[in-house]
Amino acid sequence: MNVRRQHISGLAVAAVTALGLGTLSACSDSVAVGNTEKFDVVASFYPMAYLAEEIGGEHVNVTTLTQPGQEPHDLEISVKQTAQLEESDAALYLKGLQPSVDEAIAQSEVGTKIDAAELTSLEKHGTEVGGHAEEHEEEHEEEHGHDHDHEDGQDPHIWLDPVKYAEVAEGVGNAFEKADPDHAADYRKNTEALVGRLNDLDARFEDGLRDTDTKVFITTHAAFGYLAERYGLTEEAISGLDPESEPSAARVKELSEMAKEDGVTTVFYETLVSDRTAKTLASDAGLATAVLDPLEGITDKSAGDDYIQVMESNLKALRTALGAK
Numbered sequence: 001m002n003v004r005r006q007h008i009s010g011l012a013v014a015a016v017t018a019l020g021l022g023t024l025s026a027c028s029d030s031v032a033v034g035n036t037e038k039f040d041v042v043a044s045f046y047p048m049a050y051l052a053e054e055i056g057g058e059h060v061n062v063t064t065l066t067q068p069g070q071e072p073h074d075l076e077i078s079v080k081q082t083a084q085l086e087e088s089d090a091a092l093y094l095k096g097l098q099p100s101v102d103e104a105i106a107q108s109e110v111g112t113k114i115d116a117a118e119l120t121s122l123e124k125h126g127t128e129v130g131g132h133a134e135e136h137e138e139e140h141e142e143e144h145g146h147d148h149d150h151e152d153g154q155d156p157h158i159w160l161d162p163v164k165y166a167e168v169a170e171g172v173g174n175a176f177e178k179a180d181p182d183h184a185a186d187y188r189k190n191t192e193a194l195v196g197r198l199n200d201l202d203a204r205f206e207d208g209l210r211d212t213d214t215k216v217f218i219t220t221h222a223a224f225g226y227l228a229e230r231y232g233l234t235e236e237a238i239s240g241l242d243p244e245s246e247p248s249a250a251r252v253k254e255l256s257e258m259a260k261e262d263g264v265t266t267v268f269y270e271t272l273v274s275d276r277t278a279k280t281l282a283s284d285a286g287l288a289t290a291v292l293d294p295l296e297g298i299t300d301k302s303a304g305d306d307y308i309q310v311m312e313s314n315l316k317a318l319r320t321a322l323g324a325k
Contacts, residue, residue: 039180042085044093044101045072046297047159048116050307051172052092054194059183060176063088065101069299071272073097077104085110090179092116092172097156112179119171120164122154125225125235159295161226162205162311166198201311205231208315213323216262218255218287220269220278223294233322238267238277256285266321268292271301290317 038061043049045066052062065081066072077085077100085091090112091105105113158164173191177184209231217228222237236255258264266288269278275289282289293302293310303313318324 039090039176039183040088041090041092042088042110044091044098045075047165047295047307048092048094051116051169051194055169055173055176055187055190057186057190059180059186066098066297068297069272070297072296076100082108090114090175094156094158096154112175114172114175116158116168116172117156120158120167122156122158123226123229125155125157125222125229155222155225157223157294158226159307160224160311161230162198162202163230164226166195166202169194169198197308201308202230204312205315208319208324209233209322211325212319214263214265215322216258216264217292217318217321218259218264218267218278218281219292220273220275221294223270224292233318236264238281252281252284255281259285259287263323264321265323266290266317268317268321270294271299272296288321290321292317 039056039059041052041056041060041062043052043062043064046064046068049062049064052060056062063084065077065085066075075098082104085104085108088110091108091110092114093101093105094116095102096117158168169191173187176187180187205227215232216234216236217224218236218238220237221239222235224235227233228235236258238251238255264287267278267282267285268290269275269292271291271293279289281287291303292314295307295310295314298304298306298310302310304310
C-alpha cells in the first residue's frame with residue numbers, strides 16, 4: 001500500500017543499491033515487504049507479528065525482523081532489514097526489548113510507529129536475583145552497549161500475561177484503523193475476536209492455577225513475572241531478565257534450599273537458550289525439568305503452532321509442576 005513511498009529516505013535507497021535488490025523478500029513469507037497492494041507491517045519479533053497477522057488478516061503483509069529460532073534480545077538489524085523497514089507502512093515493536101530495533105525505528109521515516117510498551121502498563125520484575133547475575137548484566141551492557149530490560153528498568157515481557165496482551169491488541173487495532181481507514185471495520189472485527197480469545201485464555205489460566213500444592217516455580221530467566229503476578233504465583237529465576245546471564249553459586253544454593261521449603265518439583269527451561277544451568281540445578285536438587293516457553297519465537301521445538309497453543313501448553317506444564325487439583 002503506497003501511502004508514503006515517495007518519501008523513502010536516502011538511507012533506504014543506499015541500502016537497496018548496495019544490496020543490488022530490485023525487490024525485498026519478507027522474512028516471514030515470500031511476499032515483498034514494500035510496494036505491495038496490502039498494508040505492509042514490519043514486526044520486531046513473534047508476539048508482535050502474531051498481533052499484526054491476527055488483527056490485519058487478509059489486508060496486511062507482515063514481515064518479522066527476528067527469524068524463527070533466533071534469540072530476539074540480541075537481534076542486530078541488517079542493512080537489508082533497515083531497507084525493509086523504510087519500505088513499510090507501519091512498524092510494530094516493543095521498545096526496550098531489542099535496542100537495535102528501537103534505534104532503527106527511531107531513525108526511520110515509517111509512517112506509523114506502534115510501540116506496544118505504550119499500550120499497557122509496565123512493571124519491574126526479576127530484581128530478586130541480584131548478585132553475580134546482576135553484575136553479569138551490567139558487564140553485558142558495557143560490552144554490547146545495551147541491556148535487556150526496559151529503559152526504566154521495567155520488565156518488557158508483557159505478552160505472557162493474556163490480559164496485558166489483550167490491551168496491546170486493542171491498541172494495535174486502533175492504530176491499524178487510523179493508518180488504513182479503508183479496512184477499519186475488518187480490523188475492528190478481528191481485534192474483538194482476538195481479544196475474546198485472549199480473555200478465554202485468561203479464564204483457563206485463572207481456573208487452572210487456582211488450586212495448587214505450591215505457588216512457586218523456577219525458570220531459567222525472569223520472563224514470567226507478569227504471568228506469575230496475574231495468577232497469584234511466585235517466579236524464582238535462575239538468571240535475571242537477561243537470558244544469557246550466569247547465576248552465582250550462592251543463587252543456585254538459595255534456589256535449591258527454596259525448592260525444598262516450598263515444595264517445588266520442577267525447574268523450567270526454554271527453547272531458545274541453553275538448558276545447561278537449569279538441568280544442572282535440577283540434577284543437584286533432585287528436581288524434574290520441563291519447558292516453559294517465553295514465546296519469543298515459534299520453532300519446530302515449540303509445543304504448538306501459534307501463541308494460543310503454546311500458552312495452553314505452558315498452562316499444562318505449570319499445572320503439572322505446581323500440583324494443580
